[in-house]
Amino acid sequence: MTDGALSASEREKFDSGLAEILTHYPSDQKAAAMLPALRLLQSIKGWLAPEGLAYVAEKLGVSKERAYEVATFYVMFHTTKPGKYVVDVCTNLSCSLWGAERLLAHLEQRLGIPAGESNERFTLRETECLASCGTAPCLQINEEHYESLTLKRVDEILAKLP
Amino acid sequence: MIEVEKTITRNWGKPGSHTLEAYRNSGGYSGLRKALQMSPAQITEEVKKSNLRGRGGAGFYTGMKWNFVPKNSPKPVYLAVNADESEPGTFKDRYILENDPHMLLEGIAIAALALNCHQAYIYTRGEFKKQSAILNDAIAEAYQSGIFGEKVLGKGHRLDVYQVRGAGAYICGEETALLESLEGKKGWPRLKPPFPAVVGLFGAPTVVNNVETLAALPAILDKGGDWYAALGTAKSGGTRLVCLSGSVNRPGVYEVSMRTTIRELIFDPQLGQGMPPGRSVKAVIPGGSSAPVLSADEIDVALEFEALKEKQTMAGSGGVIIMDDSTCLVRCLWRVARFYAEESCGQCTPCREGTPWQTRILRKIEEGRGSSEDLDILISVASSIAPFPPLGLGNTICALGDAAALPVHSFVTKFRSEFLAHIEQKRCPFGESPWGAYGGGRV
Numbered sequence: 167m168t169d170g171a172l173s174a175s176e177r178e179k180f181d182s183g184l185a186e187i188l189t190h191y192p193s194d195q196k197a198a199a200m201l202p203a204l205r206l207l208q209s210i211k212g213w214l215a216p217e218g219l220a221y222v223a224e225k226l227g228v229s230k231e232r233a234y235e236v237a238t239f240y241v242m243f244h245t246t247k248p249g250k251y252v253v254d255v256c257t258n259l260s261c262s263l264w265g266a267e268r269l270l271a272h273l274e275q276r277l278g279i280p281a282g283e284s285n286e287r288f289t290l291r292e293t294e295c296l297a298s299c300g301t302a303p304c305l306q307i308n309e310e311h312y313e314s315l316t317l318k319r320v321d322e323i324l325a326k327l328p
Numbered sequence: 329m330i331e332v333e334k335t336i337t338r339n340w341g342k343p344g345s346h347t348l349e350a351y352r353n354s355g356g357y358s359g360l361r362k363a364l365q366m367s368p369a370q371i372t373e374e375v376k377k378s379n380l381r382g383r384g385g386a387g388f389y390t391g392m393k394w395n396f397v398p399k400n401s402p403k404p405v406y407l408a409v410n411a412d413e414s415e416p417g418t419f420k421d422r423y424i425l426e427n428d429p430h431m432l433l434e435g436i437a438i439a440a441l442a443l444n445c446h447q448a449y450i451y452t453r454g455e456f457k458k459q460s461a462i463l464n465d466a467i468a469e470a471y472q473s474g475i476f477g478e479k480v481l482g483k484g485h486r487l488d489v490y491q492v493r494g495a496g497a498y499i500c501g502e503e504t505a506l507l508e509s510l511e512g513k514k515g516w517p518r519l520k521p522p523f524p525a526v527v528g529l530f531g532a533p534t535v536v537n538n539v540e541t542l543a544a545l546p547a548i549l550d551k552g553g554d555w556y557a558a559l560g561t562a563k564s565g566g567t568r569l570v571c572l573s574g575s576v577n578r579p580g581v582y583e584v585s586m587r588t589t590i591r592e593l594i595f596d597p598q599l600g601q602g603m604p605p606g607r608s609v610k611a612v613i614p615g616g617s618s619a620p621v622l623s624a625d626e627i628d629v630a631l632e633f634e635a636l637k638e639k640q641t642m643a644g645s646g647g648v649i650i651m652d653d654s655t656c657l658v659r660c661l662w663r664v665a666r667f668y669a670e671e672s673c674g675q676c677t678p679c680r681e682g683t684p685w686q687t688r689i690l691r692k693i694e695e696g697r698g699s700s701e702d703l704d705i706l707i708s709v710a711s712s713i714a715p716f717p718p719l720g721l722g723n724t725i726c727a728l729g730d731a732a733a734l735p736v737h738s739f740v741t742k743f744r745s746e747f748l749a750h751i752e753q754k755r756c757p758f759g760e761s762p763w764g765a766y767g768g769g770r771v
Contacts, residue, residue, distance in 0.1 A: 190490040195530055200512030201495055205454075226512070239514035239673075240495035242454045254455075258416045259617055259663050260573035260649055265769020294498050294671060295416035295617075296455055299573035299647065300580045303769065309457045316770045 170215020377553030417647025615644025
């Protein structure tokens with residue numbers, strides 16, 4: 167068993183969450199719950215390991231290949247273990263017109279990794295437009311959203327991470 | 329500035345505007361009460377009269393879309409709410425969700441009555457954590473107060489509304505990819521026809537409407553389709569939200585008249601407040617990054633569907649991005665091209681192979697390694713994905729192909745000399761500062 171497999175208590179937590187999610191769908195459309203189910207699993211385990219994906223597939227009555235296909239299609243799902251903090255920086259046009267490339271370079275230097283890579287503590291990624299074009303530049307750290315950023319403010323945010 | 333009566337944004341910024349209480353105090357849910365006195369056909373007729381057009385990108389008439397749903401279908405009718413706002417330059421729906429989620433929920437209830445629909449799914453962008461939480465609270469309030477549930481406001485039919493969060497895929501804003509994703513699959517767009525109104529979610533008739541589109545319904549039902557139509561132009565009813573960003577003094581979301589021009593949007597003291605000191609407009613993307621770019625001499629165009637179409641571009645999702653005269657447009661186009669290459673779903677060969685190719689050529693030119701032959705190849709690759717002009721000739725299943733090719737066609741055609749300067753000087757003429765007046769970032 168790797169750290170990706172679910173313990174008994176994690177299974178229980180997942181199962182009760184999934185039971186609630188399934189009430190949102192027609193009874194013959196269980197497989198439709200794949201995205202919420204994967205989100206739930208990731209909230210419990212931090213990432214989607216092969217054992218976890220197989221468990222979700224079994225629960226939804228689909229092949230584990232189908233679960234893997236969905237998990238790898240969406241960038242918010244992690245099929246490899248990410249750093250403790252996933253830092254997603256928008257470098258799209260509107261953010262770049264407000265200094266996003268400079269922000270990314272600053273983060274690469276501060277975190278010690280190039281965009282697209284991870285260490286134990288951080289995963290740094292360039293991400294799609296995050297709908298903060300009017301309050302650019304912006305980034306997300308584990309889905310928490312920060313906007314109207316300056317380099318100083320980013321340093322403060324990083325310093326506060328436990 | 330052309331003064332307009334604020335409808336969508338009327339409650340924004342007021343304390344507690346996201347709560348049911350505040351919404352009711354501002355007259356909320358009176359449109360739904362009127363809809364409950366009407367037949368489904370009467371509601372649809374009112375929406376048709378309003379000339380409401382879809383605010384998600386395509387600008388299709390909402391009432392007409394609803395009419396495509398077969399009457400007396402043996403299958404249930406679904407409403408899928410597109411809250412997957414992700415077209416670069418677009419950030420309006422997130423503010424509707426943050427400031428006035430009940431306006432959306434009232435619109436959903438009205439649409440559900442018109443469509444005889446008992447289940448609505450709101451597909452919210454995975455990255456919208458805060459907005460999803462606000463929306464969930466609002467949905468819970470609506471159930472508790474009998475707006476949703478057994479009978480809409482005690483009178484209508486059963487209505488259940490569920491929120492499903494996406495997980496990071498631009499393509500899922502495309503309506504058929506959204507349906508695939510709602511069915512728990514990867515977001516690969518479907519061939520049309522059949523259109524979702526006939527074969528949509530779970531094989532059943534489904535209407536897919538954008539957040540802003542649905543949020544317009546309460547006012548239309550409350551004050552009448554004719555009132556809403558009169559706010560706009562002959563072919564586009566209502567006001568609209570535009571998202572102003574890029575090299576401009578006051579970026580933000582503004583509710584404007586359809587007659588407002590891009591120039592007014594940039595320079596009006598109540599809107600964009602002008603260009604950075606000493607700078608002028610070089611280029612404007614008028615409807616999200618997939619809309620063909622306009623040059624500085626084309627910005628006296630109204631921010632309205634037909635007017636922008638006449639300029640061979642589109643109103644799209646309302647994302648207006650300004651680039652000033654000190655901005656490198658090769659770098660800008662590279663960013664845009666790279667985005668579409670990242671987000672291509674991989675289903676159609678022209679888009680899957682063409683979008684990274686466009687990106688590589690643009691990077692080469694930006695770094696001063698390009699030749700004029702590369703420029704020809706670039707246009708040939710873009711033409712293989714989607715020739716232009718006119719709009720709408722894409723060789724791919726969905727419009728992402730067009731979205732990726734149109735910026736390339738329009739930037740290279742309108743600003744060819746800038747691309748050639750990179751090639752001739754064998755470097756970016758803008759050196760270390762390619763991003764214009766505010767490109768150094770906030771301080």
